Each structure stands twice: as structure tokens, then as C-alpha cells.
Amino acid sequence: MARYTDAVCRLCRREGQKLYLKGDRCLTPKCAFERRGFAPGMHARKAQFKRNQSDYSLQLREKQKVKRIYGVMERQFRRYFQYAVRGKGLTGVNLLVMLESRLDNVVFRLGLAQSRAQARQIVRHGHIMVNGRRTNVPSYLVKPNDVIAVRQESRSREYFQIVGEILGERATPPWLSLNSEALTGRVLSRPTRQDIDIPVNEQLVVEFYSR
Numbered sequence: 317m318a319r320y321t322d323a324v325c326r327l328c329r330r331e332g333q334k335l336y337l338k339g340d341r342c343l344t345p346k347c348a349f350e351r352r353g354f355a356p357g358m359h360a361r362k363a364q365f366k367r368n369q370s371d372y373s374l375q376l377r378e379k380q381k382v383k384r385i386y387g388v389m390e391r392q393f394r395r396y397f398q399y400a401v402r403g404k405g406l407t408g409v410n411l412l413v414m415l416e417s418r419l420d421n422v423v424f425r426l427g428l429a430q431s432r433a434q435a436r437q438i439v440r441h442g443h444i445m446v447n448g449r450r451t452n453v454p455s456y457l458v459k460p461n462d463v464i465a466v467r468q469e470s471r472s473r474e475y476f477q478i479v480g481e482i483l484g485e486r487a488t489p490p491w492l493s494l495n496s497e498a499l500t501g502r503v504l505s506r507p508t509r510q511d512i513d514i515p516v517n518e519q520l521v522v523e524f525y526s527r
Contacts, residue, residue: 375524382516386415387432392455397525408518409509416507419446420454422464426494426501427486428479443470458503465500 369377383393400410415421420436423444429435436454438444444451445465446458458464466476476499483496491507494500 372524372527375520375527378517378520379524382412382415382514382518382521385432385514385516386418386421387436388415394525397521408522411521412509412512412514412516412518413507414457416512417457417459418454419444419451419456419458419464422458422492422501422503425489425492426464427483427488428466428476428499428501443467443473443476460503460505462503463500464503465498471499 379393383390388396396414397407397411400407400414403410416425420432420439423429423435423438424432428444429438439454439456440452442450442452443466445467446456447463448465450467470476471480480496480499483499484494488494488501489507489511491503491505491511493502493504
């Protein structure tokens with residue numbers, strides 16, 4: 317599966333806001349956006365004062381922002397959109413709910429990883445079980461009553477011992493429940509739009525693909 321391997325701080329700078337792609341580092345003065353809060357490129361600072369954004373530009377930037385927050389490449393993201401169109405309800409909300417239900421995002425939301433990229437790596441390395449079965453597919457879509465747990469063999473690793481000590485410090489979304497002592501979580505329901513706190517306008521994404 318293709319994935320972005322370049323410097324992720326460039327993505328935040330390009331979108332003009334923090335996307336928190338590096339977890340806790342984004343909250344410190346080391347964050348690149350704090351030091352250079354302008355788009356990358358030689359003429360970026362001059363261009364940002366001269367350019368008037370068209371409707372297409374606004375829609376494109378919003379689509380790119382959602383992709384980058386969840387760590388999804390274009391082909392897979394377009395496929396999610398096609399599924400969202402066929403679902404009941406608002407297409408934009410369906411899209412966000414689907415992305416929020418990805419296993420790597422759920423691992424991040426439970427606090428088992430500091431960022432979605434780290435959560436993706438944890439899943440790919442086989443440290444996570446879903447309903448008692450080892451699952452190494454980050455794009456796996458969880459369902460209500462699914463139980464997500466760290467494998468018993470992985471709990472003795474130093475990383476998960478440290479995570480176990482600080483687990484629960486981050487707020488858990490209302491559609492998930494967390495057992496910090498057992499390093500497990502349960503999906504209580506499908507997330508709603510009110511549960512998804514990412515700063516995006518999903519209607520612009522719908523408009524981009526509806527051109």
C-alpha cells in the first residue's frame with residue numbers, strides 16, 4: 317500500500333494550519349509550523365499575499381487537508397468517496413464517518429498512539445487484535461461492539477508499558493470506551509459528525525468531486 321514518506325511538516329505549512337501529524341511534538345516549540353508558518357517553496361510568502369483563491373482552489377485544499385489528516389492516498393480516498401455517495405444520508409458526513417472508523421484512527425483515538433501515522437505502524441506490525449483476531453490492515457473499518465486490544469505478546473514491550481502508564485490522559489471520544497488497565501477498547505456506536513473534531517468543511521470535498 318502506497319504511503320506518504322516525505323516530511324509531514326510541509327503538509328501543515330501548505331495547508332496553513334496545524335494538522336497534528338506528529339502528535340505531541342506539534343504542541344511544542346519544535347513544531348515547524350511555529351517557526352515557519354507559511355507554505356513551503358521559494359516564493360511562498362510572496363504568493364500568499366497576491367493570490368486570490370478560486371472556488372476550485374478552496375475545494376482542492378479542503379480535500380487535501382482531509383486526506384492528509386487521515387493519511388490516505390488519492391486512489392483510496394476517491395474510493396471512500398464513492399462508497400459515501402452510495403450510502404444513506406449526507407455524502408460528506410458519510411465520508412468522515414468512514415475515515416474515522418478506520419482501525420488506525422481508532423487506535424489513535426484510544427490513545428494507543430500519539431499520531432495516526434504511528435497508529436498505522438502499530439497496526440501494520442501486528443500489535444493489534446480486533447475481536448480476538450490479529451489484524452494488520454490499517455484501513456479495516458470497525459463496527460459497533462468490535463473490541464480492539466493490544467496483543468498479549470506485545471504488552472511486555474517497553475512502548476506499551478509506557479503507554480499503559482499514561483493511557484487515559486487524552487479524552488476518549490463518546491463512541492469509544494477504553495479500559496486502560498487491559499489496553500483494550502470497544503466501539504460503542506458509529507461516530508456522528510458531532511464526534512469528529514477535525515477542522516474541515518466536508519461539503520467542499522463533496523463539491524470538488526461533484527464538478
